[in-house]
Amino acid sequence: MLKRIVACQWALARRGLSTAASSSAVDSLVLRSLKDHYFEVSKMSPPPKINPPSPYTIVKGALDNDGPVLRRTYEQEEIRISVMRLANLVPEDAQEEDGGDDISQLFLHVDIEKPGNDEVLHFLCGLYPDAMGIQAVSIRKKEKVPTPQALSIPSCYQGPSFQDLDEKLRDAFHNYIEKRGVNESLFPFLQSWLYVKDHRRLMRWFKTVGTFINKHSTS
Numbered sequence: 626m627l628k629r630i631v632a633c634q635w636a637l638a639r640r641g642l643s644t645a646a647s648s649s650a651v652d653s654l655v656l657r658s659l660k661d662h663y664f665e666v667s668k669m670s671p672p673p674k675i676n677p678p679s680p681y682t683i684v685k686g687a688l689d690n691d692g693p694v695l696r697r698t699y700e701q702e703e704i705r706i707s708v709m710r711l712a713n714l715v716p717e718d719a720q721e722e723d724g725g726d727d728i729s730q731l732f733l734h735v736d737i738e739k740p741g742n743d744e745v746l747h748f749l750c751g752l753y754p755d756a757m758g759i760q761a762v763s764i765r766k767k768e769k770v771p772t773p774q775a776l777s778i779p780s781c782y783q784g785p786s787f788q789d790l791d792e793k794l795r796d797a798f799h800n801y802i803e804k805r806g807v808n809e810s811l812f813p814f815l816q817s818w819l820y821v822k823d824h825r826r827l828m829r830w831f832k833t834v835g836t837f838i839n840k841h842s843t844s
Contacts, residue, residue, distance in 0.1 A: 652838055659838075663831040669824065672817040678810045681706070688822050693736070694815065699805045706807070707734040708752075708815045728816050729754070735807055736765075743767050748802055754816075757809045759798055761787050 677683060681695040684705070693705035709732045735748040749761040763783045787795065802808075 655838055656835055659831050659835040663828065663835070666824065666827055666831070671824065672820050675814045675817045677814045678806065681806065681811070688818075688825060694818060695811070697806065701740055702805070703738040704805055704807075705736045705738070706811070707736075708732070708819065709734070710819055728819050731812065731815055731819070732760075733757075733807070733811070733815075735802060737805070738767060748798075748807070750802070750807065752812055752815070753809065754812050755809055757807065757811075759787055759795070759802070762798060 677695055681697045684693045684696050687694045691707075693707045695706040697704050710728050710730075731752040733748070733750040733752050735750060737746040737748075743766065744764050745767050747763045747765045748759055749763075751758045751760055761783055787798075790798075
């Protein structure tokens with residue numbers, strides 16, 4: 626939905642730019658389009674508020690950062706979950722074939738940390754409304770503040786392909802993270818959370834771009 630609104634507004638802006646004769650006229654057109662777009666998106670109804678399944682809690686400041694979203698303790702372990710949507714990993718034209726910007730498939734980065742250890746056990750998982758599957762298992766260096774680069778570009782051996790592992794070992798790994806509450810019950814909250822985060826970032830983008838252009842126009 627957000628993508629279609631952006632495309633429509635941009636098409637209108639391009640038609641207006643062809644008739645704008647001065648820099649101030651161009652700036653005014655962009656500012657007007659940003660304002661219209663901002664109000665259009667602000668009218669979109671947010672999804673119902675959903676709490677994460679217990680005992681997971683939301684990491685403070687997660688909406689404004691790209692690090693972990695959920696955390697919990699399990700016995701003496703610290704478990705952190707970061708989430709990415711399909712749009713972060715698949716080209717845009719492929720997304721259109723699969724239904725546009727609908728958030729129906731998520732990718733989880735699950736870090737399991739034990740006390741006194743400078744490494745974490747990392748799981749990359751695909752999450753769906755009714756299923757969860759492990760894509761890869763690896764050991765990574767612990768980072769104080771995980772970054773998107775650290776999640777997507779690991780610097781160490783990632784282990785064998787998960788599908789090449791013996792079926793009993795694959796089942797054991799699934800049972801291992803299931804015991805820690807990593808399963809499809811996380812999907813409703815994470816789906817809603819990503820909608821809210823996308824909406825919040827888009828609204829902030831309209832405001833910051835408009836503020837920058839307006840300052841340039843009045844200077």
